[in-house]
Amino acid sequence: MKNPSGERITLHLDMDSFYSAVEVREQPELKGLPVVVGSDPKGGMGRGVVSTCSYEARELGIHSGMPISKAYRLCPDAVYLRVNLKLYKEVSESIMGTIRIFADRFQQVSVDEAYIDVGDSINDYHSAILLARKIKNEVFRLHGLTCSIGVAPNKVIAKIASDHNKPDGLTVVKPEDIQEFLSPMHISKIPGIGTKTQPLLHEMGIETIGQLASSDVQLLISRFGKSGVVMHQLANGIDMREVKEREEVKSVSTEDTFDEDISDPLQIDRYIHELTEKVHESITRKHFRFRTVTLKVRFEDFRTYTRAKTLHTATTDKETIRKTAMGLMEEFLGKGRFRLLGVGVSKLEKLDKGQTYLTDYLQQ
The missing domain is CATH 3.30.1490.100 (DNA polymerase, Y-family, little finger domain)
Structure with a gap:
């Protein structure tokens, strides 16, 4: 939605290392340790993957989606925990209830992230920044967890911004700063450009968002079909999607x-x-x-x-x-x-x- 000044301001909130952060909150003795949440490593013979891990574990090279056996080889002394979806869902519902209070439109997109549209109640980026800080403070005060928020003209830029300065980050991208913000980034920062698409773009000499933004859209269409148009628009910071509830509020x-x-x-x-x-x-x-x-x-x-x-x-x-x-x-x-x-x-x-x-x- 647009605010009275004609600008559209969207917030994207992303909890920091959610599963592992919840585990550390529940077990304070784990604070400061490399915590890996996923399947049983079985002494390095496990066949599962890492669901998420603490930032201490990330500093050792462990990351989400990595084979648990590789994570164990990198750090056999890390704390390995099984996924507790029931706990994470309960914490998520509580956090989303806190966030929803501040939103005119609210769209939860996963257990640990959501878009916030404040509609006519926010008139400028200064007010949006104050609101983002208030939300971050409330999430930490009520739930003992940190989150990162991106504030931007639309959903895709807000999502990229929320990931820009983790953990506990707040990144603001105003309309006049979009190209400067996006251009140097690797194409993988655009949601939806995954491991299958990236090599194909690399073959075309496209590695950064700026290069994708300035590419011939007809060439992209010939290679990727309609997806080429969407990628080109996102690279140029164009995203017309509105924040909307995915399901009825219960x-x-x-x-x-x-x-x-x-x-x-x-x-x-x-x-x-x-x-x-x-x-x-x-x-x-x-x-x-x-x-x-x-x-x-x-x-x-x-x-x-x-x-x-x-x-x-x-x-x-x-x-x-x-x-x-x-x-x-x-x-x-x-x-x-x-x-x-x-x-x-x-x-x-x-x-x-x-x-x-x-x-x-x-x-x-």
């Missing part, structure tokens, strides 16, 4: 991990109120009403519980979220100190813009 939620555990009912009420504000702002911007309210609590000893209540009718009422969440909270009051609280809504229904509901009016 829920909206947010949570907060406290610097110090809390038990005071007044504090709890204040945090529930703040979480409610964030959730309500998000569903209002996305034109949803809800039927179910969910509360998440985590005690100081990491015991975690969720409770939910489904209403008789769907509503957009903010006070209903807060009152329902506080009602669900009563079960846990006086039973310990809390390190995390979360509020969410689900069973969402899409509203037409401008549509009002008598049920909402009667509840106000």
Whole structure:
């Protein structure tokens, strides 16, 4: 979407070394060690591949997609862990819920990356940079993980930018800087130009994005068909794709991990109120009403519980979220100190813009 100034600004967020970073978060004793997530190396005889690895392991030459046997030969003393998809999916859902709050349009493209379109709420790159920093800070504060963000006029440049200064990077590419940014890069930096296409381009004397951008498009078409046109456009920083949800949004939620555990009912009420504000702002911007309210609590000893209540009718009422969440909270009051609280809504229904509901009016 274009903002009021006529410019289009897209953010791409990419979690840093996601699987291994989650493992290190769960096992702090692994911090600073080369951690490799993948299949069992079986003493160098394993036949699987590396799913991802920590930056300490990357410094030793290990990388995603490498045969696990080769990784073991490079560093037999690394910490080798099996893939725990259930854990990574749970962490991903929580992180994406945090990010989604900031977006007018949100497109998750994998377990660890997403595009963010803030539409009319962002007017310039200065504001976009401030938002990107806020998102990075929130992801780290709430989830203890770092991410890298690219800010650019479109999706392809934003994605390339997010990978430009990892880990914990923030790279901004304004429209006037596109060619200077892209031209020196190897063609492999363009998403979709993989190991099969690269040798063919090399045979044509094309190694950098700049060379691809200035190539004869008819020659590219003769070699690659319609893909030649797409490659040429991407190399020139042209990408007309919009940020859009790939599937229906099923829920909206947010949570907060406290610097110090809390038990005071007044504090709890204040945090529930703040979480409610964030959730309500998000569903209002996305034109949803809800039927179910969910509360998440985590005690100081990491015991975690969720409770939910489904209403008789769907509503957009903010006070209903807060009152329902506080009602669900009563079960846990006086039973310990809390390190995390979360509020969410689900069973969402899409509203037409401008549509009002008598049920909402009667509840106000």
